[in-house]
Amino acid sequence: MADVASGSIGANGAGSAAPGERVPELSLKGISKSFGAVQALKDVDFEVYAGEVVGLVGDNGAGKSTLIKTISGVNIPDSGEIYVAGHRVNISTPADAVHHGIETVYQDLALCDNLDVVANLFLGREDTSVRLGPLSPMTEIEMERRTVEVLRQLDVKIPSVRSVVASLSGGQRQSIAVPKTILRNARVVQLDEPTAALGVAQTKQVLNLIRRLREQGLGVVVISHNLADVFEVVDRVIVMRLGRRIATFDVHATTPEQVVAAITGAEFADVAENGDASEVAQQA
Ligand SMILES: Nc1ncnc2c1ncn2[C@@H]1O[C@H](COP(=O)(O)OP(=O)(O)O)[C@@H](O)[C@H]1O
Ligand SMILES: [Mg+2]
Numbered sequence: 001m002a003d004v005a006s007g008s009i010g011a012n013g014a015g016s017a018a019p020g021e022r023v024p025e026l027s028l029k030g031i032s033k034s035f036g037a038v039q040a041l042k043d044v045d046f047e048v049y050a051g052e053v054v055g056l057v058g059d060n061g062a063g064k065s066t067l068i069k070t071i072s073g074v075n076i077p078d079s080g081e082i083y084v085a086g087h088r089v090n091i092s093t094p095a096d097a098v099h100h101g102i103e104t105v106y107q108d109l110a111l112c113d114n115l116d117v118v119a120n121l122f123l124g125r126e127d128t129s130v131r132l133g134p135l136s137p138m139t140e141i142e143m144e145r146r147t148v149e150v151l152r153q154l155d156v157k158i159p160s161v162r163s164v165v166a167s168l169s170g171g172q173r174q175s176i177a178v179p180k181t182i183l184r185n186a187r188v189v190q191l192d193e194p195t196a197a198l199g200v201a202q203t204k205q206v207l208n209l210i211r212r213l214r215e216q217g218l219g220v221v222v223i224s225h226n227l228a229d230v231f232e233v234v235d236r237v238i239v240m241r242l243g244r245r246i247a248t249f250d251v252h253a254t255t256p257e258q259v260v261a262a263i264t265g266a267e268f269a270d271v272a273e274n275g276d277a278s279e280v281a282q283q284a
Contacts, residue, residue, distance in 0.1 A: 023086040025050045025219035026071065026102065026188045031080030033066055040066040041077070042243040048188060048219035053210055055234035055251075056223045058263055062240040064223045068190045071221075072104040073097035085187070103181035104190040107197070109173055113166035117158060118147045120165055121180050150179045154212040157205075171202025178209050182216070189213055190221040195229050207233045227256045239263055 024047035033041040040063045048054045056064050069075040071082070073094040082089050084100045091097050097104070111120050122143050147161045156175040158168060165173060174194055181189050191210070195203040210233050213220050224230050230237060231251055239247040239262040247262040260266075 022049060024048060024083070025085060027083045028067075028071070029081045029083070031067070031070055031077045031082075033070060033075055033077045039243050041070065044080070044240075044243070044245050046071075046238065046245065048221055050187070050219055051214055051217045052236065053214050053220040053222060053234045055230040055237040056221055056240065057225075057227070057230060057237055057259065058240035061242075062263075063243040064240055065192060067240070068104060068192060068221060068223065071097065071102055071188075071190060073102075098184060101185060101187035102190070103184060103186040103188070104192070105174075105177045105181065105194065106192050109177045111165050111173060111177060114164065116164050117161045117168075117176055118144050120176055121147050121150070121183055123180075146183065147179075150182050151175075153216070154179055154182065154209055156209065169202060170198050171205045174198065174202070174206050175209055178206075178213070182213075186218060188219040188221065190223075192223045193225065194222065195224065195226060203229065227259060230259075231256060241265060 027045070027047040029045055031041050031044045031046070032039070044063070044067060046067065056067065058064050066075055070077050071091070073091045073096045076092055082091050084102070089096075089100050091100065091102075112123060115123070118140075144161060151158065151161065154175075156172075156179060158172050158175065165176065168176070178189065178191070178194075194206050194210075198206060207229060210220055210222060214235075222230070222234060234251055237247075237249040237251055237254070237259055238245055239249070239259065241263065247259075249259060249262075
């Protein structure tokens, strides 16, 4: 992309914010992306605010994963713009996204089973290894201290920070992948189906974790098929269908049935009768 990291929402027409209006932590304008003949994203706008959890829902193939991969630098959009805290940014690689404070937890979690929790949390921290060289006992102690601190901050309970990841349950593993993002100073955390493989108790633990992220002031994006989870934890629901963003709901002012109708396309009948009452105005 020819985009350069410059400009701000206020400085050009795209999404210009009125004085006093909150600027999203992350926003996308007119993002399109095709894979050969398949147009996975069609002119999609998206926004998440600091201290907000957005649920991204839609049927299989709706474009949810493509959208978050665009935000995380895995997919490069054919057109459109990305803004972080009001500033136009260029995200062409996963490293660009991380540089801008955008962290993504995929379903496979990318953890190393044979390493313990501390090692997993600090894996890939080039800054640590470059600056400090081979890990000294002090560094190891410092990493352990930071690990205990961040797990406490997020209310994550695991047997020991020295447990090998292979010995942890699915929920505990998910609970390790998320604090890792905090240690990298994330401002936005995206989670693709974080509870898909989890039982009831483990799901509760992960939903709690998402609440903690919101309390820390992060913007959180959660893809989920489970509307019960969505309704329990998110503030706004964005519905995608066939590559388009087709509805936005405030969860406190809507029902799961309305969201299902939007996902399946059944809401068009309602729109014809009731106007677009089911679609809420963007709330800052
Ligand atoms: N890397 C890819 N190559 C080709 N087609 C892709 C690729 N990624 C996604 N698609 C297609 O884009 C569409 C949207 O997919 P996806 O974003 O994974 O949807 P969702 O996550 O909502 O199920 C689908 O038709 C899918 O087959
Ligand atoms: Mg997907």
